[in-house]
Amino acid sequence: MALRxxxxxxxxxxxxxxxxxxxxxxxxxxxxxxxxxQQLYAELTRxxxxxxxxxRAVVQETRPTKRLFHVTDAGLAELEEFTAASAKxxxxxxxxxxxxxxxxxxxxxxxxxxxAERVAFAQAKIDLFGTLLRGMRGDRTEEEFLCHGRxxxxxxxxxxxxxxxxxxxxWCERTLTVLRERRETRPPKGRG
Amino acid sequence: MALRxxxxxxxxxxxxxxxxxxxxxxxxxxxxxxxxxQQLYAELTRxxxxxxxxxRAVVQETRPTKRLFHVTDAGLAELEEFTAASAKxxxxxxxxxxxxxxxxxxxxxxxxxxxAERVAFAQAKIDLFGTLLRGMRGDRTEEEFLCHGRxxxxxxxxxxxxxxxxxxxxWCERTLTVLRERRETRPPKGRG
DNA sequence: CCGCTCATGTAACAGGTTACATGATTTA
DNA sequence: TAAATCATGTAACCTGTTACATGAGCGG
Numbered sequence: 423m424a425l426r427x428x429x430x431x432x433x434x435x436x437x438x439x440x441x442x443x444x445x446x447x448x449x450x451x452x453x454x455x456x457x458x459x460q461q462l463y464a465e466l467t468r469x470x471x472x473x474x475x476x477x478r479a480v481v482q483e484t485r486p487t488k489r490l491f492h493v494t495d496a497g498l499a500e501l502e503e504f505t506a507a508s509a510k511x512x513x514x515x516x517x518x519x520x521x522x523x524x525x526x527x528x529x530x531x532x533x534x535x536x537x538a539e540r541v542a543f544a545q546a547k548i549d550l551f552g553t554l555l556r557g558m559r560g561d562r563t564e565e566e567f568l569c570h571g572r573x574x575x576x577x578x579x580x581x582x583x584x585x586x587x588x589x590x591x592x593w594c595e596r597t598l599t600v601l602r603e604r605r606e607t608r609p610p611k612g613r614g
Numbered sequence: 615m616a617l618r619x620x621x622x623x624x625x626x627x628x629x630x631x632x633x634x635x636x637x638x639x640x641x642x643x644x645x646x647x648x649x650x651x652q653q654l655y656a657e658l659t660r661x662x663x664x665x666x667x668x669x670r671a672v673v674q675e676t677r678p679t680k681r682l683f684h685v686t687d688a689g690l691a692e693l694e695e696f697t698a699a700s701a702k703x704x705x706x707x708x709x710x711x712x713x714x715x716x717x718x719x720x721x722x723x724x725x726x727x728x729x730a731e732r733v734a735f736a737q738a739k740i741d742l743f744g745t746l747l748r749g750m751r752g753d754r755t756e757e758e759f760l761c762h763g764r765x766x767x768x769x770x771x772x773x774x775x776x777x778x779x780x781x782x783x784x785w786c787e788r789t790l791t792v793l794r795e796r797r798e799t800r801p802p803k804g805r806g
Numbered sequence: 807c808c809g810c811t812c813a814t815g816t817a818a819c820a821g822g823t824t825a826c827a828t829g830a831t832t833t834a
Numbered sequence: 835t836a837a838a839t840c841a842t843g844t845a846a847c848c849t850g851t852t853a854c855a856t857g858a859g860c861g862g
Contacts, residue, residue, distance in 0.1 A: 423821080424821095427712050428712045431712050431713075431715040431716040434715075434718070439842095440841075441840060441842080452705055453706070453711075454708065454711035454715045455707055455711065455712060456706070458822075458823065458824090459842090459843095460823080460824090460843075461821085461822065461823085463842065463843060464843085464844095484830085484832085484840095485831075485839090485840055485841075486829080486830070486831095486840065486841045487841085488842090489842095501720060504713070505713045505720045505724050506724050508728065508731055509713060509728050510709050511732075511735050512707065512710070512782075513647075513648035514644075514645070514646065514775060514778055515616075515647055515648055516647075517616055517619075517701035518704070519646035519774055520619050520620045520623050520696075521697045521701060522646070522767060522770050522771055523620075523646045523770075523771045524622070524693050524697065524767055525766060526626070526765050527626050527693065528693060528697045529697070532694075533697060536697065536700065539700055539701070568792045568796075569792075569799060574717060574796075575714055575715045575717035575718050576715060578717060578789050579711045581785065581788070582711055582714075582785045583706060585781045589774075589778060592777070593773065596773070600760045603761060604761065604766075615848080615849085616849095617849080617850090631814095632814065633812060633813050633814080649850085650851065651814090651815095652816085652852090655815060656816095676812095676858085676860085677859075678857080678858070678859095679813085680812080680813060680814090681813095681814095
C-alpha cells in the first residue's frame with residue numbers, strides 16, 4: 423500500500439484539503455506519484471481512521487466547508503518505517519513503448535503521430551517543472567538551495583520528474599528521426 | 615487492457631512459450647513493459663480464445679510439453695488499431711521518490727542506504743541493456759543498424775530502458791551527494 | 807538429497823480506473 | 835447559459851500481486 427505513504431509525504435509540506443491534494447497528484451504536477459481524486463479521498467478517510475493524519479474543518483463563506491489534513495506523530499513514525507524498508511525497483515510501463523516495440527509491423531505514419539504527441543506533452547511538463555523549481559529555490563542558485571534550503575525533498579523529486587520528461591522527449595525525437603529517415607530510404611510496402 | 619498489446623508486441627519477435635515470455639517480462643529485461651508470469655499465462659489463454667494468437671504444442675523428450683505462440687492476422691490488426699489510438703501519458707510511480715519527498719523529515723542515513731541500493735540496481739540494468747543492444751546490432755554501428763536493420767522496434771525500446779536507468783542512476787548519485795554534503799554542514803538533530 | 811530450471815496453472819486479495827452523483831459559485 | 839472551479843464522495847469494474855500447487859529432470 424504505497425499510495426498511503428505518498429499521501430503522507432505530500433502532506434508534510436503543510437495542511438491540504440482533499441481537493442488541493444487531488445490537484446497536486448492529478449494534473450501533471452505529480453512528480454513523485456500519481457493518483458486519481460477518488461483514490462485520494464478514500465485514502466484520506468483511511469489515514470484519518472488509522473490516526474496517521476488529523477483533519478480540521480474550515481468553514482468558508484462562498485465555498486463549501488473543507489477539511490485540511492496534517493500528518494500526526496504516528497504518521498511520521500509510519501513514514502520513517504516505510505523509508506527503512508528497501509524500495510521496490512520501478513519499471514517502465516508505457517503504452518507508447520509497446521507501440522514502438524511493434525514498429526516493424528505497424529504503419530510508421532501512425533507511430534510518428536503518436537511520438538509527436540508525446541514530445542509535445544513532455545515539453546509542456548518540462549516547462550512546468552522548470553517553473554516549479556524556480557519557484558522553490560527563489561533567487562538562490564540550485565547549489566546554494568540544495569546545500570542550505572530548509573525543504574529540499576520536493577525539489578529533489580521535481581528534479582527527477584524533470585529528467586524523466588527530458589528523457590521522454592529526447593528519446594521520442596531520436597525515434598522520430600530514425601523513422602523519418604527510414605521512410606525516405608525504404609518506402610512503405612505496396613509502393614516500392 | 616494494455617498487457618494484451620504488450621504480449622502481442624513481444625510475440626512479434628518470434629514464437630515463444632509462456633515460460634520464455636515470462637522470463638522476458640519478469641527478469642529485469644522488461645524494457646517496455648513488466649508483468650508477472652501468472653498474468654502472462656492468463657493473458658495468453660485469453661488472447662488465444664479471442665483468436666489474436668495461435669499456439670502449437672511442442673513435445674519434448676526430457677522437458678514437459680510446451681506451447682509456442684505466434685500472432686495471427688487478427689492480432690496484427692488489433693495492434694494496428696491500438697497504435698492508432700493516442701497513447702496515455704506515462705507517470706512516475708516510485709517508492710524511492712516518495713521516500714525522497716519526505717527527505718526533510720526522515721533519517722538521512724536510512725535514505726542514503728536506499729539511494730545506494732538503487733544506484734547498484736540501475737547500474738546492473740544499464741550493463742544488461744548495453745549487452746542486449748550490442749547483441750542486436752552485431753558489428754554494425756548504431757546509426758547503421760537503425761537506418762537499415764530489419765527489426766528495430768526492440769532496439770528502440772531498449773534504448774529507452776537504458777536512458778531511464780541512466781536517469782535513475784544519475785539522479786540517485788546527485789541526491790546522494792546533496793544528502794552527504796548536508797550531513798557535514800548540518801549535523802543530525804540530538805547531537806548538534 | 808537439495809535446490810534450480812523447465813512448464814503451467816488456480817485462488818484470494820490488494821490496488822487502481824471509470825462512471826456516476828451532488829450542489830454552490832464564479833467566469834466567459 | 836454554458837463551462838470551469840470548489841468540494842466531496844459511492845459503486846462497479848478491471849488490473850496486478852501474493853501465495854499456493856504440481857511434477858519431471860539436471861547439477862553439485
